[in-house]
Amino acid sequence: MSKQSSQTPISMIMAAKTILLSVFFTIPFLVSAQYTEVINSNRPGLSVSAYAVGKGVIQGELEFFYEQQDHSLLQTESDIMGADLALRYGLFFENLEVIYEGTFVKQDRIFIPFETEDSRTDFLTNRIGLKYLIFDPFKDPEKNKPNLYSWRANNVFQLKNLIPAISVYGGVNYLFGENPFYAGDPELSYRAMIATQSKVNSRLVLISNIAYDRISTDDPELSYTVSLSHALQNPRWSIFIENQGIKSDRYSDQLLRGGAAHLFSENFQADLYLGASFKNTPSRIFTGLGMSYRVDGHKDEMKAIEDQDAGQNGGLIKRNAMKGKGGKRDRKGRGAEDIDLGPTKKQLRQLKKKQKKARKDEIDF
Numbered sequence: 029m030s031k032q033s034s035q036t037p038i039s040m041i042m043a044a045k046t047i048l049l050s051v052f053f054t055i056p057f058l059v060s061a062q063y064t065e066v067i068n069s070n071r072p073g074l075s076v077s078a079y080a081v082g083k084g085v086i087q088g089e090l091e092f093f094y095e096q097q098d099h100s101l102l103q104t105e106s107d108i109m110g111a112d113l114a115l116r117y118g119l120f121f122e123n124l125e126v127i128y129e130g131t132f133v134k135q136d137r138i139f140i141p142f143e144t145e146d147s148r149t150d151f152l153t154n155r156i157g158l159k160y161l162i163f164d165p166f167k168d169p170e171k172n173k174p175n176l177y178s179w180r181a182n183n184v185f186q187l188k189n190l191i192p193a194i195s196v197y198g199g200v201n202y203l204f205g206e207n208p209f210y211a212g213d214p215e216l217s218y219r220a221m222i223a224t225q226s227k228v229n230s231r232l233v234l235i236s237n238i239a240y241d242r243i244s245t246d247d248p249e250l251s252y253t254v255s256l257s258h259a260l261q262n263p264r265w266s267i268f269i270e271n272q273g274i275k276s277d278r279y280s281d282q283l284l285r286g287g288a289a290h291l292f293s294e295n296f297q298a299d300l301y302l303g304a305s306f307k308n309t310p311s312r313i314f315t316g317l318g319m320s321y322r323v324d325g326h327k328d329e330m331k332a333i334e335d336q337d338a339g340q341n342g343g344l345i346k347r348n349a350m351k352g353k354g355g356k357r358d359r360k361g362r363g364a365e366d367i368d369l370g371p372t373k374k375q376l377r378q379l380k381k382k383q384k385k386a387r388k389d390e391i392d393f
Contacts, residue, residue: 063122065294069320070114072287072299073270075235075255078193078225080125080161082118084325089114093316100308103140108133110152112316118326123161127199130154133209148208155219157199165191166227192224192236201242210245218243231259242276249276264291268301282306295322 063082070076071089081087090113097106110133119126131153138145165188199219203210221239228234237253255270270285287301297320305312 063118063326066291067295067297067320067322069289069297071297071318071320072289072301072316073253073255073268073285074272075253075270076159076197076221076223076237077235078161078195078223079164080118080123080159080195081116081322082326083120083122084327085116085118085322086325087116087320087322089116089318089320091316091318093314095312095314097310097312098308099310102310104310105138105140106135106310108135108314110134112153112318119158123164123195125159126156127159127197128156129199150207150209151204152209153201154203155199155201157197157219159195159197159223161193161195163192163194165193186229189228190226190234192226192234195223197221197223197239210242213242213245213247217241217245233257247276247278249274249278251275265289266291281312283312295324296320 092111095108112131115128117126133152134149136147201217203215219241223237226234235255239251241249251274253272257266257268259266267288272283274281283305285301285303289299291297299318302315
């Protein structure tokens with residue numbers, strides 16, 4: 029008898045809300061994530077960046093792939109074609125994003141001893157979750173400024189570069205009815221993950237993920253992913269190599285991937301990769317072509333000078349900053365009135381009123 033749960037989409041929504049509330053109220057709001065001027069894609073490969081896309085950013089990551097599987101014990105040969113889609117949105121805060129992941133495949137199998145064939149089509153992945161950055165070693169820009177006088181200082185390996193940014197993830201898997209790839213599994217299961225990211229040097233980035241998936245099923249899955257990306261001399265090109273390990277009662281394997289990505293613009297990237305497994309139960313060879321695109325709705329929020337931390341606007345004012353050479357006050361305008369300290373709360377309110385009035389005065393044609 030099937031163990032298929034009688035849970036409905038309503039129960040899926042309730043479970044998702046539980047995870048949302050858990051993230052909001054149990055994780056301390058420690059840092060601000062780094063919004064980047066250039067698209068921050070998880071592609072190519074399966075490793076997940078520790079950083080969010082940024083508040084107000086909507087990003088899509090799409091892949092079409094082909095895989096050949098041969099199983100020596102079951103004596104089967106398979107051709108698999110599919111598409112993988114990830115939708116990411118920066119939600120509420122710079123360091124929080126909501127992610128949808130879906131992988132839809134069609135597998136054609138040949139059973140060699142019996143000379144028979146079958147086909148199965150469904151979602152391998154159908155998941156929604158939240159990722160939250162809890163630690164960022166690059167939060168303070170003053171401590172991470174480039175050295176303008178030494179190329180070596182900016183490019184040589186430093187031990188502190190291995191200190192990673194860390195994020196946590198919680199998500200819900202949902203099956204649409206009887207799924208031939210997960211026979212007997214309940215409609216809802218859960219996924220938890222820790223993602224880290226280290227900037228080894230100016231061109232090399234190390235990402236690692238540890239995930240526990242399909243929690244609440246009879247065959248939960250533990251996996252890790254380690255990815256190393258390198259920007260080439262032409263910064264629009266990058267290459268990567270990735271190792272993934274999977275362990276569960278249903279399936280265990282070691283996978284290796286490698287490929288390249290090209291940045292066409294600040295908001296568009298394309299990539300290509302190849303991969304294979306290390307075993308023959310089954311042996312796997314696969315390739316994929318992908319692309320990433322974002323709609324950049326990010327806006328920097330102005331912060332009143334009263335609310336800024338020391339050092340956020342050019343550092344502390346030195347004791348004799350108002351004096352010229354020889355300790356005398358400079359009469360040519362190097363006083364406090366010439367130092368831009370940023371807007372006050374009153375100035376911000378006035379600016380918002382002017383912007384609101386300007387919008388009202390606009391005429392729509």
